[in-house]
Amino acid sequence: MSDARVFGVDFSSAPSTRKPITVADGRLLRRSGSRAVYALDAVYLVPNWDVFQIFLSTQGPWVGGFDLPFGQPRALIEHYRWPTDWSTFVDFFSDAPREQLRSAFKAWCDARPVGDKFAWRAADRPAGSSPAMRWTNPPVAWMMQAGVRRMRDADLLFPAHRSPSWAFDDAGRLTANVGGQARIALEAYPAFTARQVIRSSYKSDDPSKHTPERFAARRQIVRALERGVAGLAVQLELSGEWRDALEAEGSADLLDAVICGLQAAHASLCPGWGLSPAVDPLEGWISTVPHPDTEVE
Numbered sequence: 318m319s320d321a322r323v324f325g326v327d328f329s330s331a332p333s334t335r336k337p338i339t340v341a342d343g344r345l346l347r348r349s350g351s352r353a354v355y356a357l358d359a360v361y362l363v364p365n366w367d368v369f370q371i372f373l374s375t376q377g378p379w380v381g382g383f384d385l386p387f388g389q390p391r392a393l394i395e396h397y398r399w400p401t402d403w404s405t406f407v408d409f410f411s412d413a414p415r416e417q418l419r420s421a422f423k424a425w426c427d428a429r430p431v432g433d434k435f436a437w438r439a440a441d442r443p444a445g446s447s448p449a450m451r452w453t454n455p456p457v458a459w460m461m462q463a464g465v466r467r468m469r470d471a472d473l474l475f476p477a478h479r480s481p482s483w484a485f486d487d488a489g490r491l492t493a494n495v496g497g498q499a500r501i502a503l504e505a506y507p508a509f510t511a512r513q514v515i516r517s518s519y520k521s522d523d524p525s526k527h528t529p530e531r532f533a534a535r536r537q538i539v540r541a542l543e544r545g546v547a548g549l550a551v552q553l554e555l556s557g558e559w560r561d562a563l564e565a566e567g568s569a570d571l572l573d574a575v576i577c578g579l580q581a582a583h584a585s586l587c588p589g590w591g592l593s594p595a596v597d598p599l600e601g602w603i604s605t606v607p608h609p610d611t612e613v614e
Contacts, residue, residue, distance in 0.1 A: 321345050321585065323355060324372075324381035325505065325578025327570045330456060330463040336522075338363035340372060341574040345551065345582045352545055355582040357555040360562075360571055366467070373471035377498040382505030382581030383468070384573060385460035386449035387475060388601040390436035393450055397421055403478045403599050404469065411466040418458065422450050438600040444509045446603065473502040476590045477601040487594060503584050503604045507576035510605065513548035514541040520569030527567030535572055536564045542579060549583040549605065580604045 325341035332338045340361040346354045363369050388403065389410065400406040410418070426434040435448035452458045469475070474484050474491070484499075486492055491499055511519060519534035521527065538547070539560060545552030553575065555563075563572045584591045584604040593608035602608065 322379040323578050323582045323585065324375075324379060325574045325576065325581060326381055326383045327507070327574040327577060328383060328385040328460055328464055330385075330459040332363055332365055332369065334364045337570075338369055339570040339574040341571075341578040343575075343578050343582075345585060346554075353551040353582070353586055354554045355551050355579050357553065357559055357575060357578070360559070360574060370467065370471065373468060373473065373500075375500070377500040380501040380503065380581050380585050381473075382503050382577035382579075382584070382604055383464070384505050384507060384577050385464050386438070386457050386601075387461065387465055387478060387502070387504045388438065388599055389449050389458075389461070390438045390441075391597060391599050393421075393425060393436040394599065396425065396436075401599055403475075403601075404480055406599065407466050407469055411462055413462075415452075415459065415462070418462075419452055422452050422458065425450070439597060440504075440600065440603045440606055443609070444506050444603045444606045445512060446506050446508070468502050471500075473500050475502050475601070477504065477592055477596055477598070479598045501581075501585075501590070503581050503590060504601055505577035505580045506603045506606070507573040507580070509603065510542075510547050510549065510576050510580060511538050514538045514546075520567065520572070522568050524567065531567065532564065535566075535569060538572065538576075539563050542576070547579075549579055550586050551579060551582045553579060 323343050323345050327339040329336050329338050340363055341357060342359045343355050343357040346356055363372060394401060400409050436450055437448050441448050447455055447457050450458055476485060479485050484492060515534050515537050517534050519531050519538060541547045542553040592602055593610050595610040596602045
């Protein structure tokens with residue numbers, strides 16, 4: 318998918334005017350004689366679920382990178398005999414009371430030694446992300462519970478989960494049945510790309526920690542994205558006004574949303590969305606993270 322609309326979504330499990338879901342809206346452009354460009358057009362702040370549903374219904378074709386886990390570890394799911402079909406599991410997980418899930422997570426961790434408490438998806442450690450079952454600091458499990466069924470029920474397509482299975486061939490390519498209005502959901506993790514540029518912290522939700530050092534880190538990341546030296550096959554194109562905004566915002570919600578868009582744009586340039594056939598469709602995969610069996614180009 319090239320010369321196409323691409324969204325990046327910095328997600329919140331409880332969107333509000335204080336902490337909205339942040340959506341970067343841009344276009345993937347392929348210009349003759351140069352590398353692909355992700356041109357940022359706008360950023361939207363989504364303060365509640367009603368507005369999020371409106372966003373999800375945006376007419377396709379488009380691809381979106383969403384910063385939340387789409388699945389849970391297979392080991393955890395099989396241990397508790399939860400459904401192992403991904404779509405069925407999404408329903409189970411979305412309906413389960415949080416206290417029930419919290420108790421299951423805690424029991425798993427309490428039974429394991431220090432340093433190896435959590436279950437991990439195959440993608441989590443290569444990405445350097447939190448385990449998808451983590452329920453606090455950050456509560457990524459609740460992000461999945463809040464978001465994925467809404468996305469699936471809006472008829473988004475999930476290549477890493479082969480859902481709906483009729484829409485993809487064995488290599489993860491869209492089949493002709495889908496037509497030209499497909500809306501593709503890819504799991505994103507902006508910190509993975511940020512770490513290709515700099516290892517120090519670049520954000521905090523605590524205003525007292527909006528330091529000159531973090532500002533300098535964000536500036537370094539933004540400039541690397543513009544130069545195309547952040548490990549992606551696409552470079553960022555944006556106005557000076559947006560550049561200033563991405564560098565200035567201490568929480569980096571804007572920057573993270575843009576990186577999610579860049580990751581989705583990169584994946585859309587790769588055969589089969591850059592996904593190895595070995596990806597477990599129950600767990601899924603994080604875009605741009607190399608799979609041990611198949612290196613993403």
